Amino acid sequence: MTTNEQWINVCKPDDLIDNAGVCALINDNQQVALFSLPSQPERVFAITNYDPIGSANVLYRGIVGCQNGEPIVASPLYKQQYSLRTGKCIQEEAAVTCFKTRIAEGYVQIFRE
Amino acid sequence: MSKQCRVVIVGNGMVGHHCVEQLIELQQHDVKIDITVLSAESRLAYDRVHLSEFFAGKSAQGLALTDEGTYDSWQVNYRTNAKVIDIDRENKSISTHVGESFCYDKLILATGSYPFVPPIPGGEQPHCLVYRTIEDLLAIEKSASTSEVGVVIGGGLLGLEAANALKQLGLKTHVVEFAPQLMAVQVDAGGGQVLREKIEALGVSVHTSKATSSISRGETCRYKLIFSDETVLETDMILFSAGIRPHDQLARDCLLTVGERGGVTINHHCQTSDPDIYAIGECALFNQMIYGLVAPGYSMAKTAAQHILALPDASQFSGADMSTKLKLMSVDVGSIGDAHAKTEGAQCYTYVNQPAGIYKKIVVSEDHQSLLGAVLIGDTNEYDTLLQYKLNDISLPESPETLILPMAENKPTLGADALPDTATICSCLNVTKGDITQAIDQGSCTVADVKSCTKASSGCGGCAALLKSVVDSELESRGVEVKKDICQHFAYSRRELFDIVKIEKIRSFDELLAKHGQGLGCEICKPTAGSILASVWNDYILANEHLALQDTNDNFLANMQKDGTYSVVPRIPGGEITPEKLIKIGEVAQQYKLYTKITGGQRIDLFGARVEQLPEIWKTLIEAGLETGHAYGKSVRTVKSCVGSTWCRFGVQDSVSMAIAIENRYKGIRAPHKLKFAVSGCTRECAEAQSKDIGIIATDKGWNLYVCGNGGMKPRHADLFATDLDDSTLIQYIDRILAFYIQTAERLQRTSVWLENLEGGLAYLQQVVIEDHIGVCQSLEQHMTEIIGKYQCEWTTTLKNPEALKRFKQFVNSDESDENIQFVTERDQIRPATAAEKSNQVIVVEVL
Numbered sequence: 001m002t003t004n005e006q007w008i009n010v011c012k013p014d015d016l017i018d019n020a021g022v023c024a025l026i027n028d029n030q031q032v033a034l035f036s037l038p039s040q041p042e043r044v045f046a047i048t049n050y051d052p053i054g055s056a057n058v059l060y061r062g063i064v065g066c067q068n069g070e071p072i073v074a075s076p077l078y079k080q081q082y083s084l085r086t087g088k089c090i091q092e093e094a095a096v097t098c099f100k101t102r103i104a105e106g107y108v109q110i111f112r113e
Numbered sequence: 114m115s116k117q118c119r120v121v122i123v124g125n126g127m128v129g130h131h132c133v134e135q136l137i138e139l140q141q142h143d144v145k146i147d148i149t150v151l152s153a154e155s156r157l158a159y160d161r162v163h164l165s166e167f168f169a170g171k172s173a174q175g176l177a178l179t180d181e182g183t184y185d186s187w188q189v190n191y192r193t194n195a196k197v198i199d200i201d202r203e204n205k206s207i208s209t210h211v212g213e214s215f216c217y218d219k220l221i222l223a224t225g226s227y228p229f230v231p232p233i234p235g236g237e238q239p240h241c242l243v244y245r246t247i248e249d250l251l252a253i254e255k256s257a258s259t260s261e262v263g264v265v266i267g268g269g270l271l272g273l274e275a276a277n278a279l280k281q282l283g284l285k286t287h288v289v290e291f292a293p294q295l296m297a298v299q300v301d302a303g304g305g306q307v308l309r310e311k312i313e314a315l316g317v318s319v320h321t322s323k324a325t326s327s328i329s330r331g332e333t334c335r336y337k338l339i340f341s342d343e344t345v346l347e348t349d350m351i352l353f354s355a356g357i358r359p360h361d362q363l364a365r366d367c368l369l370t371v372g373e374r375g376g377v378t379i380n381h382h383c384q385t386s387d388p389d390i391y392a393i394g395e396c397a398l399f400n401q402m403i404y405g406l407v408a409p410g411y412s413m414a415k416t417a418a419q420h421i422l423a424l425p426d427a428s429q430f431s432g433a434d435m436s437t438k439l440k441l442m443s444v445d446v447g448s449i450g451d452a453h454a455k456t457e458g459a460q461c462y463t464y465v466n467q468p469a470g471i472y473k474k475i476v477v478s479e480d481h482q483s484l485l486g487a488v489l490i491g492d493t494n495e496y497d498t499l500l501q502y503k504l505n506d507i508s509l510p511e512s513p514e515t516l517i518l519p520m521a522e523n524k525p526t527l528g529a530d531a532l533p534d535t536a537t538i539c540s541c542l543n544v545t546k547g548d549i550t551q552a553i554d555q556g557s558c559t560v561a562d563v564k565s566c567t568k569a570s571s572g573c574g575g576c577a578a579l580l581k582s583v584v585d586s587e588l589e590s591r592g593v594e595v596k597k598d599i600c601q602h603f604a605y606s607r608r609e610l611f612d613i614v615k616i617e618k619i620r621s622f623d624e625l626l627a628k629h630g631q632g633l634g635c636e637i638c639k640p641t642a643g644s645i646l647a648s649v650w651n652d653y654i655l656a657n658e659h660l661a662l663q664d665t666n667d668n669f670l671a672n673m674q675k676d677g678t679y680s681v682v683p684r685i686p687g688g689e690i691t692p693e694k695l696i697k698i699g700e701v702a703q704q705y706k707l708y709t710k711i712t713g714g715q716r717i718d719l720f721g722a723r724v725e726q727l728p729e730i731w732k733t734l735i736e737a738g739l740e741t742g743h744a745y746g747k748s749v750r751t752v753k754s755c756v757g758s759t760w761c762r763f764g765v766q767d768s769v770s771m772a773i774a775i776e777n778r779y780k781g782i783r784a785p786h787k788l789k790f791a792v793s794g795c796t797r798e799c800a801e802a803q804s805k806d807i808g809i810i811a812t813d814k815g816w817n818l819y820v821c822g823n824g825g826m827k828p829r830h831a832d833l834f835a836t837d838l839d840d841s842t843l844i845q846y847i848d849r850i851l852a853f854y855i856q857t858a859e860r861l862q863r864t865s866v867w868l869e870n871l872e873g874g875l876a877y878l879q880q881v882v883i884e885d886h887i888g889v890c891q892s893l894e895q896h897m898t899e900i901i902g903k904y905q906c907e908w909t910t911t912l913k914n915p916e917a918l919k920r921f922k923q924f925v926n927s928d929e930s931d932e933n934i935q936f937v938t939e940r941d942q943i944r945p946a947t948a949a950e951k952s953n954q955v956i957v958v959e960v961l
Contacts, residue, residue: 010925010926011925011926015925015926017660017661017920018661019633019661020660020661022920022925023923023924023925024924024925024926024927025924025926025927025929029929029932031924031931034925037633039633050933054675055948056675056676056677056933056934057677057931057933057934058665058673058677061665061668061669061673061724062636062665063635063636063639063640063661063662063663063664063665064633064661065602065632065633065634065635065636065638065639066602066632066633066634066635067601067635068601069632071633072635074635074636076664076665076673077673077675077677079636081635081636
């Protein structure tokens, strides 16, 4: 699955849905929520799929948007917003992990540290 | 005042109860007040003003103003069925007919009044009744059940209300009035004529200038009224409503001063001739005047309470304004001040629109500077403004007639800021503009806050619009912006966005955002836009351009539960289901190990479905003839029903057929919030229709339509919107109401809150929907027809669309399931494992 040491192929760009999320499984059963925001320079964002407040793997099913210019996803359970750039929850003390992403070699790739 | 004070209140009507409330509220810590309340009736205080709603389905409990628990918690000692027969002024004690006695330091007479029954020979027979207490209503209901024709003797305010009650009970109804016109006290001759025409148009026969000389056995009916002009009128029952007389016998017996024509004489503090005895409400006579309205009674109750408590800034009673605004048999009537222009030099302006049944008159002073009185029939929109002119003696505009002329240009409206602080905004509870300003100064910043703080508008509610405008203008003057933007991406309210979408024919969120918004949108504006687009165009909501707008429930056409699984709810219109479909639902639940529960809306909920299981589950259900229930959308949910006349001994109409017809008509419609309906087959109301957005209750003549009820966080009883409708009128009204709601409500605003915020309230909604007051009925119906015509079962459409189905996979790159979803068994079914159960690995149920 790896192209070089740390970039992992996750899925095809076609698997993404513009302005919405999908979920992928990487490595040791880790769930990653992937969002495609064509208007943003990063274009693809990736965070862990687990909602730490609702305690369920649902973040990819949230609505994406922006808050004061910052791209966000709102959890579908209780609607807290998480920054897609930093993973920080805007309303409460909580955070999710963010991953670097890119589209290369025909794949959506995630950088594993 | 001593440290302990025993206060005994005789009478527990609206005024007596208000006095208890005032004493409880105003008492100071250093004085202990023992309150004893004696009610001659079998129940505690209830709302007599809205008594006629009893026949529209309101229960005695619904009319109650208090209950035993409340009095207990206030430590108020109370007795029901306790008629006071003696006051011993010397020993300061009273005794009841069962021999119980109570000592007092202060005694308050709130004994009210009784209906005057003119001494007509034959008037003492059975089925000759009065209209005053709940017991009277029960007797009327009983008599009406064996009667076809009813007569009300007395065409005043109460008489017309009684006539309305008879009409609601299904009787052919007559009103007989001695004077040449109806409501002779409040309304002038011209107004009386228009009022008569309106009431006759509603099917009530009006007979004026008629004196009844005797009641004898009838030929076609039970009785025959013989009038002094020798004409006759046959009837099965008779209601006397010829005015009230103060209940002052007790006061007479103990030699308190009473008026020549009755009533216990009181001073500014509401004290009688014995300073330790007060009288308040309709038994009291102040300045030779008996006040037969509740608002002056409340003022007296407050005055007496303050005087007993010796409050330093106690108010004084100095008479009350007898202006009144009400709805009689759906006719608006307003009367202010000197309606008959009796003041010397008074001048009148009159506007009559006979075809529309509108009559308006204002009475002004000789110098045209001040308003003395007004009469409004058929349209009371100007009532609040006119009342403020009168009460605050505000100078009239140069052409006072512009105040009532419909076409007048630059019609002067009395803005809230034009009112002085002393202006009474809520006359029921005597709340002034100053009180409201003060509440805002102390931190209230919404109408609701002000309402709970000052109690303004919690009586008859007639001042709601005025209250809102005062609050809004006060907030604005403090620089508080009353903002309606739905979020940071759109500087518009939902209603404005709806208009934009409709008028500019916008079909997608991207287009709306590009033209009228900024940024990327968010979880507030996207679903709102999604809902508006669906309400206007009713396209498939998972079409590519709409997909990203939907809340997760809409997005997966199922309801997300706390563990990320979904529930599946097939539509079961009206709650009717064949055994075959029932078995199929059971089989599906068994096959996928779903938790099964009957919902509150007569459907079956299947819980615990994983996102990837949804398409296969729905495929099976759809093959069995079921369809999606839209349980996930802000859309029409269920129409609950009882079994109706088909099976039930009491049912008077086929509520099941109606429920199914309605559910099928409106299914799939998207609205600002979810919508629930119910249809009951008789007034027993087994479907609980009065707690629904649209409630329908069968009568033996058709359907009564109730609107804007609500369970939920803040329950609201539905309002009776129209009565005895035939099937097609019923559907027509629902079409219009729903379309109007969908077009004008704010984001996530339920019908109950929508109605409460609708300026003009229920009456306005009735004008719009029934009378086509603003000329939109045709477009409302057209809108409804268009969206109904585009109904689709969203699951059927989705299953046919391989692209859409791709999303029903947990992972884009794997066929695994979400390991975090784990169940344990409880009462033979699954439920989500708790965090502790997951970490203890007490697993659980085999994953499919």
